[in-house]
Amino acid sequence: MPKSRGRRKPGGGKKPVRRSPHPLRLSDRVLREARTQRLEDRNVLAVEAWASGCLGEAWLAAGMMEREPEQMLCLEVVGRASTTPSPHGLAAVAALERVGPPDSRSLLGETVEILAGSQPLPAWHAAAPHRPVRAWRAVDVWDSERVLFVEYDGPVPHTLMAQISEVGGTMVDNLALLTPAAAEAWAAMREDGEVPMPPIEQGSGDVLADLALALRLTDMTWPRQDDEDVVALRALAWARCRDHLPDWPEHQPLDEAERGRLLDAFAASRTDAAQEADTVRSLADLFLDYGENYLSRGPLCWSPGQAAGFLEDWLPRKAVLDQEHRMLLPAVLTQWVTFALTERGVEEPWISPVIAAVDAHASAFRAAFDDEEAWGPAKQISAALAARGVDLTDRDAVDAAVRTLNAERLAQQLTGRPRPSGS
Template sequence: MAVGQARDLLRWRSPLRTELWAARLTAALEPDEVGPFLRELAEDGSAESRLTLAALAAVDRTGWPWTESSPESKEGAEAGSEARSGAGVMRVLGVEVPGTTEADLGLPGWVRRMGQVTCEGAWYGKADPYGEQTLAVLSFRYANGKEPHILVVGIDQPNGGLAVDAVVEEVTFLDDLGLSPAEPGVVAGRVLDAFELGDRIMGAQVADTLPAVRPLAIARALAVPGLVRQAPDGTMADFHDLPDVPGAREAFEKLAEFVGERPLWWSPARVSQFLTSWLPREAILSDPAVAAMPEVVRAWSRFNGAHPAVLHQIDVDAPRLPALMADESLAGLGKRIARQQL
């Protein structure tokens, strides 16, 4: 089947289409199938088999995630196929295929453009009104300037920021997303962080389409220069509309502690959790800060989209806050211990 599909790809002469195909093929292979499949390709020696090897190598990132102790480096990843090939040996999907190097495959020149892309921009922002999912977008173009495309990765916020879906689309797809430009190295780092988190969580719920795009998505993110891993979100620092009332700064510090590194996620349910559960359980606040909290939360909500349902939830829950904060039975263990130390 792979050889038959590769025959069509040789006619289409599209690096992008071939890489997407290789990513799907990679996702379909079970671990115990990889070695025999690669050996069969190497032994076959046809142009179709050689293209399949080259395409799999182009999306191969078996050394990821990079660690300081890794024998390879980020620079090795950016060097592309050269980092995975040696004299007489090509490394594909973590398996060394002897007797073959990418230089010796004898394939058309367009094949060498696979993986050789330049990142031309990045965008980041909410995928939905409440930011329960964010979108990280990177745009790329091949070395010859052809086949511009974007990678779009959906990142779940309620479950910690793991990748839940990804697509590769034409650049015009970006027009309907309404995202803000961002630093490419930061966005690429967030993509890698999201995939790495998903790899750590067993049974994570992701879209059925994600595995087939994942290899190419990781390869594209690793191709972006100046990667920044675990970059802090600067949204809170951009907020400058703190109400001019006593206790507002203290209240905002607790709000910032609650939203943490996921400030774009601000839904009615999260507002209610903050006002009726988290604050009474975790926060020690002065009386002025408790009094200022509703206005602080309203100001933050206006800054974060001013969604009517969010503002309505504040009106519902805020009047209960003084009584909830005064109810010592709601305090968690950490709050009780902290109070004893005051």
């Protein structure tokens, strides 16, 4: 006889929650939100922001190999809205049409026409696109961060703001929809001690091209940028700037004559021990190589964040340095950033924070440099070759040694024998 579970006392306990065996798909949630938020009654800018958030959620949740998550969401919403026509379904499709990816616009537009045959279109559907009328770019003294403002007129005048960082690569850090005249208000709120970033008015096409290139580079980063505001407004920002997307900029290597001039000028600016000149010049050459390949705004564009990333991340993973180079590196880097920023015309008060960053992260550089688990593959191979006495400046010797090293490692994998120390 089964045991009694007893009766629930009046007012006691909680009613069991009935759970759906499967979570709602994003497309179902989109249609549910369109109904509960009465999308058809909102203003057109709020509608565009809402649709952008839906598309952003699909983009963020997609795996690395999923190339068209936004198009897939549009396709699913169209399918569900067409299966059970409703005013909120029509509003959802029409909202996605305003900011959706170009490849989906035709399908979304055709679906709107079909659904509109049996129900009224939202009033905002006929609203003209917002038109850029003014734009500003505010850049810090190190060219490591900039804020873009694009002011729009139209049905709901507003300003689209984008904050872009260059530390560790180009990344859109923040997006926002602000009131008109936001650029002037932002400049007035800056305090005297903050890094100078005066907004300079520029052509809206140039500023939107800057935003488009930054968005493209941000989209290429994995894991994806997950800032809530960026995810929510990414599709809207793309819809505003996609037509201004420039061609890929060609990498312009530093002219050898200019490289030589910079190295000579740096050597002449130093007043300390001449006997270390060769080591110091090779370090300066390393700093210049890093700047040319990793400082996206130019080889002399050092900032506190760039100095920190160089010392704590890039050097421990990538560089192979002997004891003399390691000992001198923090002091020489301090001299180099002073020289580089002076070359760029940065005033002394804003050189000091970069020097302070070098001092603050020098100990972390020393601690991390010997952590072999953090080494990248290239550094592991270089260290193994150096331990064998291979001259890393001799290309033929390096190629021969790498072939030998690969053969040895393959043999060790096949036989299961451990690698000898230093290999």
